[in-house]
Ligand SMILES: Nc1ncnc2c1ncn2[C@@H]1O[C@H](COP(=O)(O)OP(=O)(O)OP(=O)(O)O)[C@@H](O)[C@H]1O
């Protein structure tokens with residue numbers, strides 16, 4: 249992984265416009281701040297264009313979507329496309345209801361995503377493949393490599409399927425990230441925060457593959473580091489220690 253890329257985030261402190269869900273607002277803001285980005289959570293339609301125009305990247309996460317939020321997301325995404333800054337779409341729970349599915353279709357018809365990231369069930373759904381889901385969680389098995397490649401091709405984007413192993417596809421190529429810890433699956437919003445950190449990494453000068461690989465690998469190493477601490481007794485203490493670890497250097501994360 250490129251240390252340079254993470255250092256670039258920390259020097260630049262990119263302003264990331266998070267149009268995210270109500271569950272994770274605080275966790276995502278604190279996690280992104282610890283990593284080195286500069287979060288702004290702004291959902292109002294009235295200011296979505298202006299905030300995106302001030303930003304270095306836009307995250308669109310449909311976890312607790314409403315109609316006014318959808319309009320704000322489209323405005324922010326269009327402003328980002330016009331400015332030439334990255335847009336990440338996280339189609340949280342897209343397979344759960346037709347409201348979410350239609351909203352996702354509307355977003356991608358008006359906004360060109362730089363990256364689409366989600367769990368197996370979510371990314372399978374947007375290419376028309378059925379994988380078992382339970383609300384916002386993926387509980388079924390899928391061929392993540394094929395899913396990532398088809399999402400990348402269909403939406404002309406970087407695609408990241410998260411899970412025990414993260415699968416990244418861009419063009420015809422695929423790379424995998426095996427860092428991580430199963431406690432991440434016990435903290436709601438761990439995927440959502442990864443979306444914010446990914447957006448920050450996409451605002452650097454690296455290649456799309458390096459940016460996505462750096463974001464997922466660093467994130468997983470931070471989880472492994474936190475989980476090793478004797479002060480971690482379960483998901484609650486893990487979440488706090490994980491945020492601490494996101495602020496560390498790569499060398500600290502790799503120390504045993
Ligand atoms: N069993 C696991 N082992 C290691 N890492 C995991 C595991 N499950 C998830 N992760 C990691 O947790 C992060 C979130 O992935 P996940 O697929 O759970 O996202 P998600 O379902 O979108 O989460 P959420 O909706 O709670 O935000 C990723 O960095 C992923 O690599």
Ligand SMILES: Cc1ncsc1CCO
Nearest residue numbers: 269271311312384436437
């Ligand atoms: C639990 C939950 N419900 C809607 S969004 C969210 C956060 C994890 O995606």
